[in-house]
Amino acid sequence: MLSFKLSVVVSLLAVTSPAQSHAEPPNDTIGLNEDGKYELSAEGIRALFIPYGASITNLFINDTHGIERDIVLGFDNASHYSIDPFHPHLGGVPGRYANRIKNSSFVIDGMEYNVTPNENYNNDTLHGGPDGWDYRNFTVVAHTSDSITFSIVDPDGKEGFPGEVVSYITYTLSPYAWYIKMVALATTKKTPIMLTSHTYWNLDGFANPDTPTALNHTLSLPFSGQRVGVDGILIPDGTILPNIRYSVNDFWSGPKQIGTNFPSPDLLGNCGTNCTGYDNCYLVNRAQKGSYDWHTHPVATLASSWSGIQVDIYSEQEAFQFYSCGGQNGTLPIKSTQGLEDRPRVVEQYGCVVLEVQDWIDAINHPEWQRQNKQVFGPGDKPYVLEAAYVFSVNDASIG
Numbered sequence: 001m002l003s004f005k006l007s008v009v010v011s012l013l014a015v016t017s018p019a020q021s022h023a024e025p026p027n028d029t030i031g032l033n034e035d036g037k038y039e040l041s042a043e044g045i046r047a048l049f050i051p052y053g054a055s056i057t058n059l060f061i062n063d064t065h066g067i068e069r070d071i072v073l074g075f076d077n078a079s080h081y082s083i084d085p086f087h088p089h090l091g092g093v094p095g096r097y098a099n100r101i102k103n104s105s106f107v108i109d110g111m112e113y114n115v116t117p118n119e120n121y122n123n124d125t126l127h128g129g130p131d132g133w134d135y136r137n138f139t140v141v142a143h144t145s146d147s148i149t150f151s152i153v154d155p156d157g158k159e160g161f162p163g164e165v166v167s168y169i170t171y172t173l174s175p176y177a178w179y180i181k182m183v184a185l186a187t188t189k190k191t192p193i194m195l196t197s198h199t200y201w202n203l204d205g206f207a208n209p210d211t212p213t214a215l216n217h218t219l220s221l222p223f224s225g226q227r228v229g230v231d232g233i234l235i236p237d238g239t240i241l242p243n244i245r246y247s248v249n250d251f252w253s254g255p256k257q258i259g260t261n262f263p264s265p266d267l268l269g270n271c272g273t274n275c276t277g278y279d280n281c282y283l284v285n286r287a288q289k290g291s292y293d294w295h296t297h298p299v300a301t302l303a304s305s306w307s308g309i310q311v312d313i314y315s316e317q318e319a320f321q322f323y324s325c326g327g328q329n330g331t332l333p334i335k336s337t338q339g340l341e342d343r344p345r346v347v348e349q350y351g352c353v354v355l356e357v358q359d360w361i362d363a364i365n366h367p368e369w370q371r372q373n374k375q376v377f378g379p380g381d382k383p384y385v386l387e388a389a390y391v392f393s394v395n396d397a398s399i400g
């Protein structure tokens with residue numbers, strides 16, 4: 001099984017860089033289905049994408065009984081994303097700087113920059129500001145039956161960020177796998193860049209009759225013995241904390257159901273003031289397993305014993321944000337492809353999990369972490385690059 005997965009990931013490396021293509025953009029409306037989405041498929045996997053936020057909207061995997069499950073959150077119709085701008089970054093690419101920026105400011109070469117705040121009564125900037133990349137339409141620059149490339153040009157000064165950034169997001173399906181490559185270039189000035197895929201998962205497609213939540217999903221973060229310390233509004237405070245074995249944040253010593261520690265008082269406040277659950281940035285201490293090769297060991301594994309569906313996440317990124325959807329409250333709708341007839345068609349609290357490969361959050365405000373060359377890019381620098389592979393498999397369903 002492992003060698004099969006490795007061959008999948010390695011074969012994906014052959015994907016060519018879209019940035020080298022100078023072809024005329026194709027007619028964007030060709031290949032759209034009636035819901036305004038682009039469909040890609042490969043053996044064992046089918047997924048739909050939209051230009052809005054370069055978002056994934058549907059991801060179908062057959063469960064252990066051969067029933068197709070749509071295991072990501074999204075809207076049924078592409079038009080709805082622009083109409084309902086309060087959606088919580090559903091499946092898109094937050095940019096140009098994912099996660100939170102303390103006090104909506106940072107310093108580059110002695111110059112202070114102030115970006116547009118949009119969270120906690122304007123005390124910080126989340127996911128690139130109120131008009132971040134995942135609230136804008138990307139352009140489709142290439143599209144085949146198993147791959148699509150989106151691009152965006154983010155102008156100088158937009159949301160307060162210095163300089164223009166040009167980015168290409170490529171999604172490719174291969175048998176049982178979804179591969180992501182993100183490239184971004186700062187063309188005019190030095191600027192922070194950090195991207196991720198903000199996909200919400202429920203590996204049961206919200207159809208598990210025992211629970212509408214993801215609390216019974218099992219999570220493993222084998223390299224994450226440490227996490228970034230944060231204040232009550234989830235802004236890094238500069239500390240790096242130990243995830244002590246068997247503590248609520250220990251997902252490294254072995255796989256654990258997400259809900260296992262919910263009764264523990266230690267989990268109150270773990271995701272901000274008065275918040276019970278997870279919204280934490282775990283470090284990926286990969287050197288622990290020897291040679292540094294991101295294709296050989298997943299940084300995270302999420303599995304549901306009800307559907308049998310498992311996703312192994314491979315990435316070269318060195319941190320991993322895990323959010324247990326404590327902010328959901330039964331108002332966000334699920335899709336027509338999800339859920340059960342006799343249950344409210346909404347996302348309940350803890351109904352999903354977000355797993356974001358990225359770099360150490362807000363490192364632009366922590367120069368002592370020495371990650372400037374991973375997060376600040378200027379003209380002539382190497383491009384920002386993120387690669388990840390989500391590899392799916394199906395285990396036998398649990399009995400009972």
Ligand SMILES: *[C@@H]1O[C@H](CO)[C@@H](O)[C@H](O)[C@H]1NC(C)=O
Pocket residue numbers: 027028029030
């Ligand atoms: C794009 O393709 C659609 C569907 O085939 C067609 O109706 C439309 O006229 C085309 N647009 C352009 C600009 O070629």
Ligand SMILES: *[C@@H]1O[C@H](CO)[C@@H](O)[C@H](O)[C@H]1NC(C)=O
Pocket residue numbers: 034035036077078079
């Ligand atoms: C679905 O999306 C398409 C393309 O965006 C749009 O033309 C159509 O009106 C939408 N249908 C509904 C029911 O919203």
Ligand SMILES: *[C@@H]1O[C@H](CO)[C@@H](O)[C@H](O)[C@H]1NC(C)=O
Pocket residue numbers: 043044045046060061062066067068
């Ligand atoms: C699920 O199985 C059915 C029946 O074999 C097949 O037609 C379908 O393509 C499969 N779905 C996926 C996503 O592979």
Ligand SMILES: *[C@@H]1O[C@H](CO)[C@@H](O)[C@H](O)[C@H]1NC(C)=O
Pocket residue numbers: 103105114
């Ligand atoms: C927050 O940013 C403002 C500029 O918007 C600056 O004047 C202030 O000193 C900053 N505060 C802290 C605590 O860094």
Ligand SMILES: *[C@@H]1O[C@H](CO)[C@@H](O)[C@H](O)[C@H]1NC(C)=O
Pocket residue numbers: 120121122123233
């Ligand atoms: C946000 O900043 C204001 C001051 O501008 C402060 O009064 C308030 O307590 C802060 N809110 C949070 C949640 O930190």
Ligand SMILES: *[C@@H]1O[C@H](CO)[C@@H](O)[C@H](O)[C@H]1NC(C)=O
Pocket residue numbers: 052079082135136137
């Ligand atoms: C994105 O494109 C769709 C389809 O053309 C359009 O209806 C929508 O208004 C656009 N949204 C934004 C935020 O530009």
Ligand SMILES: *[C@@H]1O[C@H](CO)[C@@H](O)[C@H](O)[C@H]1NC(C)=O
Pocket residue numbers: 215216257259260
């Ligand atoms: C589901 O999670 C709950 C709470 O953590 C636990 O009590 C229950 O045993 C779990 N069920 C299964 C089937 O694992």
Ligand SMILES: *[C@@H]1O[C@H](CO)[C@@H](O)[C@H](O)[C@H]1NC(C)=O
Pocket residue numbers: 273274
């Ligand atoms: C946290 O909960 C306590 C007790 O319910 C409450 O007094 C306090 O105002 C809450 N704080 C915030 C920031 O919501």
Ligand SMILES: *[C@@H]1O[C@H](CO)[C@@H](O)[C@H](O)[C@H]1NC(C)=O
Pocket residue numbers: 327328329331
């Ligand atoms: C549920 O969450 C939404 C989105 O954050 C918010 O607008 C709404 O007021 C919340 N509803 C309740 C009942 O808390």
